[in-house]
Amino acid sequence: AQTVTQSQPEMSVQEAETVTLSCTYDTSESDYYLFWYKQPPSRQMILVIRQEAYKQQNATENRFSVNFQKAAKSFSLKISDSQLGDAAMYFCAYRSEETSGSRLTFGEGTQLTVNP
Amino acid sequence: KAGVTQTPRYLIKTRGQQVTLSCSPISGHRSVSWYQQTPGQGLQFLFEYFSETQRNKGNFPGRFSGRQFSNSRSEMNVSTLELGDSALYLCASSLGTGGSLSSYNEQFFGPGTRLTVL
Numbered sequence: 001a002q003t004v005t006q007s008q009p010e011m012s013v014q015e016a017e018t019v020t021l022s023c024t025y026d027t028s029e030s031d032y033y034l035f036w037y038k039q040p041p042s043r044q045m046i047l048v049i050r051q052e053a054y055k056q057q058n059a060t061e062n063r064f065s066v067n068f069q070k071a072a073k074s075f076s077l078k079i080s081d082s083q084l085g086d087a088a089m090y091f092c093a094y095r096s097e098e099t100s101g102s103r104l105t106f107g108e109g110t111q112l113t114v115n116p
Numbered sequence: 117k118a119g120v121t122q123t124p125r126y127l128i129k130t131r132g133q134q135v136t137l138s139c140s141p142i143s144g145h146r147s148v149s150w151y152q153q154t155p156g157q158g159l160q161f162l163f164e165y166f167s168e169t170q171r172n173k174g175n176f177p178g179r180f181s182g183r184q185f186s187n188s189r190s191e192m193n194v195s196t197l198e199l200g201d202s203a204l205y206l207c208a209s210s211l212g213t214g215g216s217l218s219s220y221n222e223q224f225f226g227p228g229t230r231l232t233v234l
Contacts, residue, residue: 037225043204045225091159099215101171102149102223106159 001029004094006107013082014115020067021077021110023092031097034068034075035104040088048090051075053097063077079112118142120209120226128232134195137229141188141209147171148190149223150182153204162205165190166213197233204228 003026013019036048042102051059051068058066063083066075079086092107121140129135141148148170150162161174165184182192188209194201208223 028176043206043228047204047222047224050222063196099163101166102147102208102210102221103161103164103172103174104149104151104159104223105161106151108158 002029002032002094002096004092004105004107006092006110008110009108009112010113012113012115013079015082015084017082018078018113019082021079021090021092021112023075023077023107025092025094025107027073027085027094029096029098032083033097034066034067035093035095036064036075036077037093037106038086038088039091039092045091050079057099063103067097072098082114082115084116087112098104118224120193120207120224122205122226124229125227126230126232128234129197131197131199133197134193135197135231137205137231138192139190139192139207139209139226140208141190142224145209145211145224146188146194147210147213147221148184148188149208149210150190150192151208152176152205153206154200154202155230159206162192165193171213171231195227199233202231202233204230 015111032053034051038046049061090110093104123138147166149164164172168184179195184190206228208225210221210223
């Protein structure tokens with residue numbers, strides 16, 4: 001079974017600064033997908049960024065980028081120029097390409113605080 | 117286009133009762149997945165339905181069940197409620213299921229139903 005681990009329960013960053021959230025995962029599969037979701041106080045889960053395991057190039061979406069290290073099974077999220085609206089719980093998630101349909105396996109989450 | 121809707125948004129039940137939660141996916145989406153979110157266990161997958169068939173099931177007891185209707189709306193039912201069933205229940209919909217990553221299977225989440233068991 002796959003597992004996802006986020007070792008930072010809480011992180012804080014100053015507005016306009018950069019912060020990196022860590023995620024590691026364990027799998028024996030070679031084809032899979034990784035995601036970062038944001039859950040603000042409204043509890044609505046929002047997809048931030050996604051990465052296909054077969055792609056070596058790191059995904060980027062505006063101020064959000066990932067550092068995907070397949071051999072190390074690491075998938076960190078970098079938020080540049082942090083904004084107050086980035087404050088939320090961030091979840092790393094895994095989806096198998098082979099076996100599990102749309103099933104997502106989530107990490108424990110990292111609560112991000114953005115200080116003005 | 118309307119997003120994923122879940123009803124009711126809040127629910128209070130007592131131990132031993134049963135409850136039914138509803139999820140209406142985005143128009144045209146045929147896959148609906150359900151997740152339970154608790155402070156202790158985090159986000160856990162319950163089950164996925166695609167074209168009225170259960171495609172995947174998580175590691176939950178048989179008290180948790182679901183179904184999907186021909187219009188893709190889905191319901192989940194929890195019987196004989198326990199205190200530990202108190203949670204935020206999220207559903208997510210996508211056009212399709214599984215396979216390679218594309219807009220076909222990108223999941224969109226609803227706002228959740230907060231269930232409190234007393």
